[in-house]
Amino acid sequence: MPAIAGGRTELGWFLTQEQRGNDATRIRPWTEGNAVRPLVHGSTYFAVLAEALARAGEGDLVFFSDWRGDPDEQLTEDGETVVQALSRAVHRGAIVKGLIWRSHLDRLRFSNEENRNLSEDVNDVGGEVLLDQRVRAAGSHHQKFVVVRHPERPADDVVMLGGIDLAHGRRDDADHRGDPQSVPFAHQYGTRPPWHDVHVEIRGPAVRDVEDVFRERWEDPAALSRLPWQAIPDILRGEDRRADGLPPPMADPPEAGTCAVQLLRTYPQRRPGYPYAPAGERSAARGYAKALRRARRLVYVEDQYLWSADVARVFAAALRREPGLHLIAVVPRYPDQDGTLARMPVRLGHARALQIVRAAGGDRVQVLDVENHAGNPVYVHAKVCVIDDVWATVGSDNFNRRSWTHDSELTAAILDQRRDEREPRDPGGLGDGARRFARELRLELWREHLDRDDDDGLLDPTDAIEAVRASAVALDAWHDGGRSGPRPPGRLRAHPAVHMTRWQRLLAAPVYNAVVDPDGRPAWLKVRGQH
Known part of the structure; x- marks a missing residue:
């Protein structure tokens, strides 16, 4: 895959106007010269x-x-x-x-x-x-x-x-x-x-x-x-x-500034259709799918709802295609609502998604959650993705079918034209080079999660992945040992696997599909399994 498509790095990562799949909108494919903080x-x-x-x-x-x-x-x-x-x-x-x-x-x-x-x-x-x-x-x-x-x-x-x-x-x-x-x-x-x-x-x-x-x-x-x-x-x-x-x-x-910004959106198909998206728009789903095809070393995700099999398959395809690719996902430890009826459909989607990505990536997949220094779980509501310290997104869309097809969403995909000259200068190995915004966003989040004051050991993906794994293992061991001795630095813990009986899955599935994670695509896209 060429590092620069058509002479432009953005064309390798960003959707073209045709790839957006919505000719009715007035927004441009992307803009350049933006400052993003x-x-x-x-x-x-x-x-x-x-x-x-x-x-x-x-x-x-x-x-x-x-x-x-x-x-x-x-x-x-x-x-x-x-x-x-x-x-x-x-x-x-x-x-x-x-x-x-x-x-x-x-x-x-x-x-x-x-x-x-x-x-x-x-x-x-x-x-x-x-x-x-x-x-x-x-x-x-x-x-x-x-x-x-x-x-x-x-x-x-x-x-x-x-x-x-x-x-x-x-x-x-x-x-x-x-x-x-x-x-x-x-x-x-x-x-x-x-x-x-x-x-x-x-x-x-x-x-x-x-x-x-x-x-x-x-x-x-x-x-x-x-x-x-x-x-x-x-x-x-x-x-x-x-x-x-x-x-x-x-x-x-x-x-x-120096950032190219592409707006990724979701609008469902509805009647009457939106004048600006008559058949809906699924550029968020398409944007992630295109960017993940360039992923080589590290995909970092923070998300409130990593619970859709449809979305998990997109990540799983990248993990299968690239044997050196790692996925680190930070999610909430618990759903946001009490009650069996509220929890079971959420648990079903979550279990399916994690099973799919773990089957594809094995120990190359780390799913983690966050606690504060008092040991209380932190609710992760962020919607962030960073791929190989090049392409980054921040927005409203979660990694589930609802956000990719059904509700209105808006996300900024950011590609900084400034190269980060710290080694490794090109972690993905495609010639794109690490970009300042994407790398700094990941490092800012990891410094917090790992209780770090500097970036030592966090720049190179190989070292960074092991630093995250070691921090979570140490904190889990401290908890398992009765919290004896000083609390190790870091706030990340291994996210537990979700286990459900066959009957629980059968009972939760109708509510999950109709209410929790509905599908807003036109029928012809559902049949083809496309966005």
Whole structure:
């Protein structure tokens, strides 16, 4: 496989416009000249967001999308809440528009009331936040991003996107003691669940593409909800059910850095079809599949839901094709909900996925989970992938069938044009060379997970893989020995295999396939097993 396809490294890793499989979208195949900064942990992201919103004033644009939004979530300790930051931007003259998933009922542990409250509170001061239920049955809008644009100061334009909701439970930091404003959660995580998550900040031309993602959804003429039990109460309450017009699009912000950014998305097939994706879009699934075909040494994943056989087969194919390839995946130790009925379908998908990748890779596969220094499990909500320190993604899509076919998702694939000159300079051996953003993202995450202050032994994949394995083995042995003696450094532990009886699998399968991990592809793609 050539290192540089058609004279461009990006063409070897990124999807072409044709490979995206959606001619109706206005977003470009990718953009160059972007500055991208990882925002690891909710507290980091919220502080950056608070500053960006504070700079929004007369005539500036604030566009956002989210799965969940809690109006009273504090962005900083003793600082503004989400609704205060958005409302004050409106009062300063900013144009604030938002699309939040309408959500299922709170008693099902969703966020219908919270999302409605955030919408109403911002609308009351002159913003416009709509509750968007233009999804498939049992689906959701899962994109999480904020766009801030300044017509008079385009160099300050910024996007923040990734896996972090504007919600309770997310404002944690590297110590992982949890957000003081917690959410109801599985009892194993305690009353203040520790939370690990990742976002990115992007400046440069990609800002306009994320803005176009928002504009495409905002301008969709379909009703926000066609369900009568939702539409009729909305009409009686006088809810805003029709989007006002947006200001005309602006030109690209100026180039700001060295990163090429490709936006990967998921939209399901639905009726009526999305004007910007009539047959849906599965560029997230296609983007991972293409990048994994170039994987040679190390695929590193952090994910909330590594539980789909369809997704696991894509990783398994890479492991079988490349005998020197290793997969390290960091996942939550426990599902996020209590109760047998909630857990069993999740366990089924998880068991299938892990069985597939372990059968393909054997001891080249390490599946791990995280704990804090008190020994409490940390809920991994991040959605991150780094391949051979070249190509990296941060976004909202999980590694499951729902995220790859059924819910709306948005992920940034990042290829830094800066080479990292530290050895090994080309860990994949394809001539691409290690890239600064991808390598630094992996190292930042591993320094935290391994309790390291430096990168010694973490650059070369062979050494790094063994460092992770040794750290997890030592911590597991310390626990198995009754926690006697000093706690070894590191926070990673081997993730236990999931065992289910035949009857448990049979009973869980219908709920798993219909509700937990549904398939949003057109029938002809399902039959072919393609995305």
